[in-house]
């Protein structure tokens with residue numbers, strides 16, 4: 001079988017580079033291709049230093065050449081990693097909150113994809129697993145946690161801790177909670193809520209008595225705005241989880257959400273992506289799955305940008321109903337919804353453990369240049 005360098009390059013054009021939307025040849029990742037008879041040598045450089053990314057690249061190159069050029073070609077892949085240098089100079093040590101082991105930010109690019117619902121259910125599932133859990137509702141546009149936890153009428157009390165006045169989080173279903181909703185009026189304009197939110201957030205973080213927590217979950221507002229920066233400046237976030245529905249408009253925004261965390265000047269590890277409203281199954285036809293918002297879009301996005309896929313949650317009437325009556329659906333026992341949330345929660349915990357083993361503690365970010373801001377507005 002006769003083939004040449006051009007045939008190999010054409011085959012490599014079918015491989016996309018995660019996160020760049022370009023193919024491997026176009027992006028300049030392929031440095032050199034040499035062909036000697038049925039032997040092919042490919043020199044390639046990638047940015048991602050993880051073992052998974054290296055393996056994936058190698059396998060994709062072998063597959064592409066075997067499928068599109070010659071199935072018996074003997075291929076050698078010489079892989080070089082050119083990881084971007086770690087940001088320096090614009091980070092400070094985060095003010096660790098004593099007693100809080102892990103802080104997980106839950107974000108979504110687009111609004112209404114079920115970020116708060118997923119956060120509430122993650123929190124109660126973690127509590128059911130025996131973890132000590134706190135929940136900070138930072139969604140200034142629509143703080144929904146007080147309703148979802150049936151504590152809308154309550155207000156945090158002030159207690160004395162070691163001679164200082166501290167706010168005591170409200171507690172239900174084994175989850176300690178503070179919400180921006182406790183401090184703002186529902187009909188108050190968002191423009192006023194912004195500055196109040198930053199102040200209130202600081203108080204909810206540092207002037208509250210959270211006690212010992214294994215996990216603090218933060219329900220962020222949708223999008224990639226100033227409030228996200230305020231939180232990342234104030235807290236050493238362990239990692240971020242991004243929630244998306246499988247539909248194209250939500251995925252585009254989820255991609256922006258992930259890249260906000262991965263910006264050099266922000267650098268918060270992304271623990272993974274959760275696909276909400278993944279499919280609908282009518283109770284009377286339990287074997288049928290209808291992919292109303294598209295099929296596995298968030299899963300494919302996770303693969304494309306090389307972040308873990310944490311699992312899918314179906315579109316289920318009881319999830320909406322339980323949210324509305326203030327009792328998260330994952331509290332039901334022996335239901336498919338409970339199992340789906342258990343699966344996802346286990347994956348989140350696994351990724352937190354992996355992250356804590358592989359990486360140094362995240363430092364809170366001090367934005368000393370506008371780099372962070374332009375990053376967010378991209």
Ligand SMILES: Nc1ncnc2c1ncn2[C@@H]1O[C@H](COP(=O)(O)OP(=O)(O)OP(=O)(O)O)[C@@H](O)[C@H]1O
Nearest residue numbers: 111112113114115116117142314315316319320323
């Ligand atoms: N898997 C699901 N099945 C059925 N209903 C759901 C599901 N997930 C979320 N919902 C419903 O969709 C609506 C929006 O959800 P939610 O408020 O959690 O979204 P959000 O992304 O937090 O929105 P926001 O833009 O306010 O941050 C709610 O009525 C919620 O009950």
